[in-house]
Amino acid sequence: xxRRSTLDxxxxxxxxxxxxxxxxxxxxxxxxxEPASVPIQRxxxxxxxxxxxxxxxGEAPMGGANPDEVSAAVQAIGPSPNAEAWVREFAALGHGLxxxxxxxxxxxxxxxxxxxxxxANYLRAAEFFIPPxxxxxxxKIAMYRQVxxxxxxxxxxxxxxxxxxxxxxxxDAYYVPPEGVxxxxxxxxxxxxxLDSIGEELYLWAGKELARQGIGVLLVDGPGNGASLRFRDIxxxxxxxxxxxxxxxxxxxxxxxxxxxxxxxxxSLGGYYAARSAAFERRLRATVVWGAIWDESxxxxxxxxxxxxxxxxxxxxxxxxxxxPATAFLDARRFxxxxxxxxxxxxxLIVHGADDALVPVEQAHKLHDAIQAPKxxxxxxxxxxxxxxxQADYIPAAWEVMIPWLLDQLxx
Numbered sequence: 019x020x021r022r023s024t025l026d027x028x029x030x031x032x033x034x035x036x037x038x039x040x041x042x043x044x045x046x047x048x049x050x051x052e053p054a055s056v057p058i059q060r061x062x063x064x065x066x067x068x069x070x071x072x073x074x075x076g077e078a079p080m081g082g083a084n085p086d087e088v089s090a091a092v093q094a095i096g097p098s099p100n101a102e103a104w105v106r107e108f109a110a111l112g113h114g115l116x117x118x119x120x121x122x123x124x125x126x127x128x129x130x131x132x133x134x135x136x137x138a139n140y141l142r143a144a145e146f147f148i149p150p151x152x153x154x155x156x157x158k159i160a161m162y163r164q165v166x167x168x169x170x171x172x173x174x175x176x177x178x179x180x181x182x183x184x185x186x187x188x189x190d191a192y193y194v195p196p197e198g199v200x201x202x203x204x205x206x207x208x209x210x211x212x213l214d215s216i217g218e219e220l221y222l223w224a225g226k227e228l229a230r231q232g233i234g235v236l237l238v239d240g241p242g243n244g245a246s247l248r249f250r251d252i253x254x255x256x257x258x259x260x261x262x263x264x265x266x267x268x269x270x271x272x273x274x275x276x277x278x279x280x281x282x283x284x285x286s287l288g289g290y291y292a293a294r295s296a297a298f299e300r301r302l303r304a305t306v307v308w309g310a311i312w313d314e315s316x317x318x319x320x321x322x323x324x325x326x327x328x329x330x331x332x333x334x335x336x337x338x339x340x341x342x343p344a345t346a347f348l349d350a351r352r353f354x355x356x357x358x359x360x361x362x363x364x365x366x367l368i369v370h371g372a373d374d375a376l377v378p379v380e381q382a383h384k385l386h387d388a389i390q391a392p393k394x395x396x397x398x399x400x401x402x403x404x405x406x407x408x409q410a411d412y413i414p415a416a417w418e419v420m421i422p423w424l425l426d427q428l429x430x
Contacts, residue, residue, distance in 0.1 A: 066325035067099040073410040082139035082222040101147040112140035138168035150336035169218040185264030190245035192237040194229040205279035205428035206234035208265040212286025216244035242337040256352035262295035297361035304427035309408040310382035314353035359388035373405040
């Protein structure tokens with residue numbers, strides 16, 4: 019039995035980390051999370067664009083955006099958003115801030131790092147709307163390289179380490195060691211993203227905060243994600259436990275990581291990756307499904323509006339089929355938890371939003387009902403902050419449940 023010491027759950031709850039106005043999660047400087055000076059225009063009649071806007075603003079408290087900067091970009095895009103205008107404005111904003119970060123590097127390194135972190139995330143937002151098709155794919159990959167360059171500036175001098183996880187070739191990843199543990203053994207989690215995820219954004223969503231709470235984090239661009247997809251053409255796979263095995267192997271060999279206290283988090287499509295892995299990787303101490311997926315093919319063939327349908331079709335074809343829609347759809351049919359959920363043995367937590375427009379909450383209930391291991395289901399109620407897909411509108415709504423739960427599972 020491990021002593022929890024300073025990682026006690028009471029310390030987390032008393033730390034004030036969940037106060038919306040007190041979050042300061044940027045790499046080296048307090049995040050600017052104050053309201054925009056001018057109210058930000060919403061696109062309520064264009065729900066997919068509006069969700070991406072809420073996602074970006076949800077990252078402001080972690081240092082990934084500034085509301086005034088976002089407001090200016092939204093005003094330039096205008097009341098009828100389209101992909102070209104979105105890419106133009108957020109790419110220009112990201113490039114401008116990246117240039118400013120380079121200028122600040124010598125005179126104000128602290129400001130340089132926080133500026134570069136926002137630049138990286140704006141470029142990530144621009145890259146999102148570049149379709150992974152034809153010659154546009156080259157543009158998309160070039161933009162992603164710029165994301166990584168800005169993120170490298172943002173984390174320069176920090177403990178964030180770019181690493182590679184051996185698995186056939188390698189999977190690109192970052193390791194964020196926990197704060198305040200010195201050389202003592204510590205718990206760690208593998209963190210997988212979703213359909214469009216990159217490790218640089220996972221750092222904002224939870225990597226920094228988990229490390230602050232004493233848990234090391236391996237942010238993995240697994241098959242179908244980030245650098246592993248863009249640079250190595252590694253497509254997603256239904257048997258994601260293969261990638262999880264490689265990640266756990268890596269952590270077991272990493273100095274300072276306690277091999278008996280390794281957990282797993284998967285967000286969005288990563289919720290399927292996490293649940294599937296929990297069914298077959300017995301070394302996991304605990305698993306968090308951050309946005310449940312019961313059957314991915316149902317989601318790819320749905321979509322709540324035309325733009326989300328187009329996104330799912332384009333990204334699905336790329337991530338599952340390397341650009342071939344027929345191959346992608348056939349392969350996506352294998353991404354179901356029906357044959358595997360009953361095999362899960364380690365404790366598992368499912369967090370889902372009641373108003374999730376991309377993945378219906380029924381998928382979370384189906385997964386929870388099928389699991390026979392120790393389990394917990396937390397649904398953020400409709401209308402409350404955090405009720406959107408993976409709590410993109412208020413990320414701490416997920417933290418306040420999953421981090422105390424992980425501390426209980428990995429440090430007890």
